[in-house]
Amino acid sequence: YFCLYQGKVINQKTFDNNIEYFFVDTDHRLWFSFYKKGVFVYNDYTLDSLSMHLIPDATVSTIIENQKGSFWISTIDKGVYHFPNLNIKNYTKLSFQTGYLVDFCKDNEGNLWLLNRIDSVYRLSSKDNKIDTRLKIDNNIVCSKVIYDSIGHSLWIGTKNDLYKLKIRSKQIEKIPNIPNCADFVFIDDTTIVVASKKSLIYYSTKSNGVFKRTNTPYIIKLLAFQKHNKTLWFANEKGINTIINEKIKKFSLTKKNKTTSINDIKFYKNYVFVASGTDGLFIIDYPNKTYQISSKEGLACNNINCLEVDRKTKRLWIGSCNGLNYISFSPNRNNEYLVSNLHTHSKLFSNNIDQIKLLGKELFIKTNNCLLFFSNNALAEQKDVSCTIDKLSVGR
Secondary structure (H helix, E strand, O other): OEEEEOOEEEEEOOOOOOEEEEEEOOOOOEEEEEOOOEEEEEOOOOOOOEEEEEOOOOOEEEEEEEEOOEEEEEEOOOOEEEEOOOOOOOOEEEOOOOOOEEEEEEOOOOOEEEEEOEOEEEEEOOOOOOEEEEEEOOOOOEEEEEEEEOOOOEEEEEEOOOEEEEEOOOOEEEEOOOOOOOOEEEEOOOOEEEEEEOOEEEEEEOOOOEEEEEEEOOOOOOEEEEEOOOOEEEEEEOOEEEEEEOOEEEEEOOOOOOOOOOEEEEEEEOOEEEEEEOOOOEEEEEOOOEEEEEOHHHOOOOOOEEEEEEEOOOOEEEEEEOOEEEEEEEEEOOOOOEEEEEEEHHHOOOOOOOOEEEEEOOEEEEEEOOEEEEEOOHHHHHOOOHHHHHHHHOOOO
16 A cells, blocks of 8 residues: 655555455545455554454455445445444345346335246345245246236246246245246236247236137247237247237338347337347337437447336436446427437446346346345436446446
8 A cells, every 4th residue: 555645655554465445435534455354444544543344254346435424335255235324333234145136026015026047036025135035936947037916916937938926925836837938928917917938929817817818929939028008019039029919910120131130128118119139239119100229339338238127207218238237318309209319328337247127116226147236216327426336336246
């Protein structure tokens, strides 16, 4: 450690360990993170006296001061800690020891249900921010999606092969019969689930607990979404995207060139359809008239878009890619129609792969690999220094 004044070294100190992170807070304290030895905090630049030693058995990867005197510390091996006022005896630890997360949802009580890739779902309690429940779905199955049913108080879980129902109150898990090869599923109303199964759509009633209709499709379905604005089903496959209106299937071309376009996500806002491409960036369909394409040339983090989320309250489209996070704001033009305005390139809040973004109430959840991050106040994204702050938070394991 060197302390410089007018180009001259006025103080020097040697540490016998690897410094993982260095940080200066608003009170001008110095923070040093060491490999497997936590964080050392000094009140002055001379480093003559140690102020406090935090999380002594962990390797700290990030230190964040989200407001004066309130700190978040992310570790590689011990989870995420919150020190609201640097009281070492009173802190909250958020830890997600769930393996590889693939999806999550929130129930009526505010609990968060986390689905890992292999056979298990976990509950993160809203009372103490701790995982208090783990339920095994089946042995060695590959999970892909979970949806909370607020009417039936159940979780619906899609796997590589089947659809499962988890009754939260009784903690009973049952496999839904007659629905093989569940590629994706979506609720189209309070009691109807549509399941994409190879070359067919299966309509299942949660009220009568049975399949009541099947619609054959000419393509293998990869992704399914329902647009409530005009009651239209959208599905994606290796050839692009298609619509189903009144059981009539229509192919929708995204690009003028006849080439394969991989589709990772579909979201809606009014009459607009947003399509996340794994190869060609973001497509915006002003249905059914125009199609716009936004790529890395216009400021996207990259052209491989993994996920999308629409925040209707703040009128934003969040874009998660393989190399960061952007958002687009919607603004009215002279005709009072909502058009896409500027892409916020300064809001690349992450520099790594974003798997999922979800807006649940006022909380924005961002998933990167096996780390789940959430923010209770979306207004933080408007602050100029947040892009740096959240980027630091994202590196936690």
